[in-house]
Amino acid sequence: MNAAPALEVKRLSIKFGDFTAVDDVSFAVNQGEIFGFLGANGAGKTTTIRMLCGLLTPTSGSALVGGLGFGDGGLGIKKIVGYMSQKFTLYNDLTVGENLDFAAGLRKLAPAFAKKRRHELFELIGFNKPLSSKVSQLPGGIKQELALAAAMLHDPEIIFLDEPTSGVAPASRARFWGLIRRITGLGKTVIVTTHYMDEAEQCGRIALMRTGRLIALGSPEELKRSAFPGPMAELDFKGAEPKPFISALEKAAGLLELSPHGMRWHAAFADKAAMDAALAGLPPSAAAALIQPSLEDVFIRLVEGAER
Ligand SMILES: Nc1ncnc2c1ncn2[C@@H]1O[C@H](COP(=O)(O)OP(=O)(O)O)[C@@H](O)[C@H]1O
Ligand SMILES: [Mg+2]
Numbered sequence: 001m002n003a004a005p006a007l008e009v010k011r012l013s014i015k016f017g018d019f020t021a022v023d024d025v026s027f028a029v030n031q032g033e034i035f036g037f038l039g040a041n042g043a044g045k046t047t048t049i050r051m052l053c054g055l056l057t058p059t060s061g062s063a064l065v066g067g068l069g070f071g072d073g074g075l076g077i078k079k080i081v082g083y084m085s086q087k088f089t090l091y092n093d094l095t096v097g098e099n100l101d102f103a104a105g106l107r108k109l110a111p112a113f114a115k116k117r118r119h120e121l122f123e124l125i126g127f128n129k130p131l132s133s134k135v136s137q138l139p140g141g142i143k144q145e146l147a148l149a150a151a152m153l154h155d156p157e158i159i160f161l162d163e164p165t166s167g168v169a170p171a172s173r174a175r176f177w178g179l180i181r182r183i184t185g186l187g188k189t190v191i192v193t194t195h196y197m198d199e200a201e202q203c204g205r206i207a208l209m210r211t212g213r214l215i216a217l218g219s220p221e222e223l224k225r226s227a228f229p230g231p232m233a234e235l236d237f238k239g240a241e242p243k244p245f246i247s248a249l250e251k252a253a254g255l256l257e258l259s260p261h262g263m264r265w266h267a268a269f270a271d272k273a274a275m276d277a278a279l280a281g282l283p284p285s286a287a288a289a290l291i292q293p294s295l296e297d298v299f300i301r302l303v304e305g306a307e308r
Contacts, residue, residue, distance in 0.1 A: 006189035012061035023212035036203030037193040043209040045193045054078040082156035097131035103150040121149040141172025161192040197296045228293040235265040252278035
């Protein structure tokens with residue numbers, strides 16, 4: 001087994017005029033990993049991915065993608081990566097077969113190879129509709145699976161998926177993630193962006209981006225532990241008015257984060273002593289339960305918290 005990383009990114013930056021869209025980003029991705037990019041709209045996820053696919057030239061910094069750099073203007077990289085862009089990339093008015101022929105043509109794949117890959121990929125995604133189906137007539141989840149197949153036609157080792165499940169129904173999202181796991185199970189590397197926290201939980205590691213910068217990197221568990229070194233309580237006011245207590249709690253010593261979650265609140269503290277002191281005045285009808293922070297809590301603390 002080759003232990004070289006699939007991706008090695010060093011101090012990568014890109015400017016559009018005066019605006020720095022990606023700012024000094026460094027990380028490495030191992031072969032076979034599911035590596036997630038998480039961040040608000042405009043954080044720089046798509047721009048980072050487009051540089052690593054050889055589609056945009058960085059202003060500074062370097063990267064090795066499957067061992068290849070940017071020296072040739074990204075030509076080599078483009079050949080070895082698969083890229084499923086955030087915009088839907090198939091033609092709705094063409095059939096499934098026509099779309100895959102078109103994708104094979106763009107890649108200049110030999111017809112016999114393209115045909116073999118088509119069979120392998122149909123097997124992988126479990127596609128059982130006729131090749132003559134118009135893409136416009138297929139359900140959203142299946143369209144996304146076909147778009148993935150088209151992006152993998154040339155059998156890339158590294159596959160970039162930019163919000164592949166956005167706007168897809170929950171059951172189809174789960175199916176798509178099953179597919180991602182099967183692909184990495186084959187030893188391929190998947191880099192994926194998502195807005196959905198349940199999907200981010202399924203990544204081996206996550207890079208959290210904010211305004212062009214990489215602000216945290218680690219497994220979901222590592223991110224939770226480092227964002228919340230102390231305990232977290234979920235407060236349920238059970239119909240009592242939360243406002244007076246919440247206003248007081250906001251000023252409590254050792255409070256790390258306080259955020260509403262539906263009818264409840266999550267309060268994170270530096271340590272147990274700070275929590276006990278802060279929650280001593282909780283209204284009698286209210287209840288506090290110790291909970292484990294979710295990735296959504298991490299996101300609120302590191303991304304939204306920094307914006308407040
Ligand atoms: N070609 C471009 N010219 C100018 N600004 C751009 C260009 N591409 C992206 N941006 C800006 O860079 C920032 C990051 O965009 P993007 O990478 O698409 O973010 P994300 O994918 O995280 O939502 C945004 O503010 C966006 O408007
Ligand atoms: Mg994007």
